[in-house]
Amino acid sequence: xxxxxxxxxxxxxxxxxxxxxxxxxxxxxxxxxxxxxxxxxxxxxxxxxxxxxxxxxxxxxxxxxxxxxxxxxxxxxxxxxxxxxxxxxxxxxxxxxxxxxxxxxxxxxxxxxxxxxxxxxxxxxxxxxxxxxxxxxxxxxxxxxxxxxxxxxxxxxxxxxxxxxxxxxxxxxxxxxxxxxxxxxxxxxxx
Amino acid sequence: xxxxxxxxxxxxxxxxxxxxxxxxxxxxxxxxxxxxxxxxxxxxxxxxxxxxxxxxxxxxxxxxxxxxxxxxxxxxxxxxxxxxxxxxxxxxxxxxxxxxxxxxxxxxxxxxxxxxxxxxxxxxxxxxxxxxxxxxxxxxxxxxxxxxxxxx
Numbered sequence: 001x002x003x004x005x006x007x008x009x010x011x012x013x014x015x016x017x018x019x020x021x022x023x024x025x026x027x028x029x030x031x032x033x034x035x036x037x038x039x040x041x042x043x044x045x046x047x048x049x050x051x052x053x054x055x056x057x058x059x060x061x062x063x064x065x066x067x068x069x070x071x072x073x074x075x076x077x078x079x080x081x082x083x084x085x086x087x088x089x090x091x092x093x094x095x096x097x098x099x100x101x102x103x104x105x106x107x108x109x110x111x112x113x114x115x116x117x118x119x120x121x122x123x124x125x126x127x128x129x130x131x132x133x134x135x136x137x138x139x140x141x142x143x144x145x146x147x148x149x150x151x152x153x154x155x156x157x158x159x160x161x162x163x164x165x166x167x168x169x170x171x172x173x174x175x176x177x178x179x180x181x182x183x184x185x186x187x188x189x190x191x
Numbered sequence: 192x193x194x195x196x197x198x199x200x201x202x203x204x205x206x207x208x209x210x211x212x213x214x215x216x217x218x219x220x221x222x223x224x225x226x227x228x229x230x231x232x233x234x235x236x237x238x239x240x241x242x243x244x245x246x247x248x249x250x251x252x253x254x255x256x257x258x259x260x261x262x263x264x265x266x267x268x269x270x271x272x273x274x275x276x277x278x279x280x281x282x283x284x285x286x287x288x289x290x291x292x293x294x295x296x297x298x299x300x301x302x303x304x305x306x307x308x309x310x311x312x313x314x315x316x317x318x319x320x321x322x323x324x325x326x327x328x329x330x331x332x333x334x335x336x337x338x339x340x341x342x343x
Contacts, residue, residue, distance in 0.1 A: 004269060005235070006233065006234060006236075011237070011239070077236075077267075
């Protein structure tokens with residue numbers, strides 16, 4: 001509790017700007033957006049992941065995380081989100097270390113596919129124009145995205161996630177202040 | 192009106208937070224000025240105003256109902272190792288900041304005694320006196336009806 005640091009410097013404008021960046025990232029899968037909010041989250045949380053959770057999580061979205069007590073305390077204070085130890089019950093899952101398998105997350109139901117969880121995955125780096133070939137809604141030809149430190153066999157797990165459509169998991173990839181999204185509608189092919 | 196005393200490990204803090212929340216911003220600033228200045232606090236949550244639903248129970252144990260919404264301003268500051276919180280009625284941001292600053296200082300064992308003596312105790316005494324004066328004025332207008340017991 002004594003390590004608590006401030007959240008967004010300007011709670012309204014920073015949250016709106018971050019939301020806009022996430023919206024851009026989600027609507028153009030694989031395009032890298034940058035979070036401009038001034039924010040110093042506790043380690044190991046990166047700026048982009050912190051901004052995403054501050055913008056999206058609230059009292060109605062149970063949150064699962066593997067980032068330790070200091071981060072949990074910080075998010076509980078600034079978002080008011082309940083922290084759940086049960087990953088299947090979480091609306092948002094934050095993975096800073098080893099990513100959890102996509103299968104343990106809630107994929108929603110055919111009646112309520114919007115209830116599918118969002119995985120916020122902190123990776124080592126995001127590079128555009130190289131690596132995975134992404135196709136799907138929001139992409140005219142294809143987007144290339146190289147994810148440094150992506151979980152092994154992520155593309156296989158993603159292909160399985162894609163077959164569940166309209167159910168499924170959405171993923172936000174965060175590295176430093178960069179953010180890229182993989183909505184459940186996107187198809188990934190190895191580059 | 193009698194106050195219900197709830198024994199709690201946080202009773203002391205509840206007492207000073209309630210006293211600070213009831214005081215005016217001018218009173219808080221005036222009393223704070225008599226103390227040596229605190230180090231600059233870090234703002235964790237700048238004062239923000241919102242609505243809180245006030246709920247009640249008829250007779251204290253009936254079904255819960257929504258009494259109405261109330262404007263509340265909250266603030267959280269960090270002073271050294273201690274985090275001060277303030278939830279005050281109304282939209283006075285300066286007062287929320289002062290109350291949060293004092294709450295943080297009161298948790299610091301080095302500052303606790305001086306803050307209690309210079310700020311909380313005089314304010315609590317003044318609030319108690321104001322309540323007592325109000326109660327006296329109200330008591331003067333009391334009408335005693337004859338009851339069955341006195342008639343017999």
